[in-house]
Amino acid sequence: MSPTRKKPTVVAAATPTMADLARLAGVSKITISRALADSPLVARKTRERLQALAHQQGYRLNVSARNLRLRRSKTVAVIVEMQPSSNRTMWDPYPLALLGGISQELTSAGYSVLLTTRQGIANATIQTADGLILLGQGERGKAESQYERLGLPMVVWGAESTDDRHVVVGSDNQQGGASVAARFLSLGRRHPVFIGNVEHPEMAQRLHGFAAELAKQQLEPTVMPPAGWTLEAGAKVVRSLARRKLKFDAIFAGSDLLAMGAIRALVELGIGVPNDVSVVGYDNTPHGAGFLPPLPASNRIGRKAACCWRARCSR
Numbered sequence: 001m002s003p004t005r006k007k008p009t010v011v012a013a014a015t016p017t018m019a020d021l022a023r024l025a026g027v028s029k030i031t032i033s034r035a036l037a038d039s040p041l042v043a044r045k046t047r048e049r050l051q052a053l054a055h056q057q058g059y060r061l062n063v064s065a066r067n068l069r070l071r072r073s074k075t076v077a078v079i080v081e082m083q084p085s086s087n088r089t090m091w092d093p094y095p096l097a098l099l100g101g102i103s104q105e106l107t108s109a110g111y112s113v114l115l116t117t118r119q120g121i122a123n124a125t126i127q128t129a130d131g132l133i134l135l136g137q138g139e140r141g142k143a144e145s146q147y148e149r150l151g152l153p154m155v156v157w158g159a160e161s162t163d164d165r166h167v168v169v170g171s172d173n174q175q176g177g178a179s180v181a182a183r184f185l186s187l188g189r190r191h192p193v194f195i196g197n198v199e200h201p202e203m204a205q206r207l208h209g210f211a212a213e214l215a216k217q218q219l220e221p222t223v224m225p226p227a228g229w230t231l232e233a234g235a236k237v238v239r240s241l242a243r244r245k246l247k248f249d250a251i252f253a254g255s256d257l258l259a260m261g262a263i264r265a266l267v268e269l270g271i272g273v274p275n276d277v278s279v280v281g282y283d284n285t286p287h288g289a290g291f292l293p294p295l296p297a298s299n300r301i302g303r304k305a306a307c308c309w310r311a312r313c314s315r
Contacts, residue, residue: 016057025053075112077129078102079120079147092229092257094283095135098157102133118146126150133157159201173202177209180252180280185217187278189250192221195237195262196254197229203254206282210252222246226258234261235268242269249277256281263293 018036022029027050035042035050036059042050078099103113111130120126131153134144144166147154160168184192194210196203211221224241226233234253238261241248253259259281266273273279273293 016054016059018059021050021054021057021059024057025050073112073128073130074110075114075125075129076106076131076133077114077116077126078133078135079126080115080117080135094255094257094285097283097285098135131155159205161201170202173205174209174212176282177206177211177252178213179209181210181213183280184250184252184278185214185219187250189278190219191248192219192250192252193241193246193248194221194223194252194254195226195234195258196223197225198223200254206252206254221252222248229255229257231257231261231264234258235265236261238262238265238269251277251279253279253281256283256285 018029018032022032025032027046031042031046032050032054035047036054038047038051080095099115106113114125114129116123116126127150129152132147132150132155134147134154134156144154144156148165155167155169157169159170159173181192192210192214194207196207198204198207207221207223214221222241224237226237234257237258238251242265251259251262253262259279263273263279266277266279271277
């Protein structure tokens with residue numbers, strides 16, 4: 001009876017470390033680290049040689065360990081303070097366009113984006129983020145105080161006020177409103193309407209600029225607060241104007257969605273746009289630009305919040 005042969009033990013090759021690469025290449029660990037980070041402190045040919053060696057040896061950069069060492073997570077938490085409702089949904093064009101712009105800018109800069117709401121503040125991942133971008137609509141003071149306790153760099157999206165404690169990013173709402181009024185006046189419009197909830201700080205600023213410019217020509221806008229932020233809310237306002245037989249020849253809607261609803265109702269009523277009534281929205285969303293007739297808008301904000309956060313952190 002022949003002796004039983006033992007099967008050879010297969011030993012998995014250990015993943016090479018940075019020290020292994022340095023020994024093979026005959027350079028220091030710091031040179032390997034800089035080369036793999038594509039640092040200009042290492043000559044281009046040397047970088048390429050060391051990067052090729054790392055690839056050949058199956059070296060993998062431990063991102064978590066690197067970030068821990070640098071005390072950086074390369075993650076930015078985007079916190080949405082908006083309370084969704086049937087009258088204001090998170091799938092409206094403007095919030096999605098805003099989130100898309102932030103994600104594009106941060107991703108291009110090598111950051112990961114963590115999207116959450118106020119309920120997610122206790123999450124450990126949020127607390128280890130490099131910073132915060134707070135997207136709040138309307139009153140945001142309580143939210144700011146809550147997030148300040150994390151001690152992270154923070155940029156707030158919304159309307160500026162005199163008591164801001166953080167970098168606030170947004171459009172120049174008053175100038176936007178004034179520009180719309182100037183356009184209506186240049187077209188000879190004399191009976192303007194403003195559609196927007198002026199309890200919202202940004203809407204109030206838009207109305208302020210709009211009314212101030214009109215007042216120079218002794219004109220005053222009719223202010224119509226909508227029942228929400230939806231397309232249907234804008235349509236209802238126009239139907240209400242028609243029922244009450246109020247005279248109007250221009251509409252400044254506080255958002256693109258409200259403006260699109262207003263246009264839809266005007267068309268249903270047989271009122272021509274823009275020949276009989278001029279309509280301008282606010283946000284400059286892709287939906288507004290693709291609407292028929294195309295919707296003029298007074299604001300063009302894309303990746304501003306993310307850019308300001310990066311500038312805030314580089315100081």
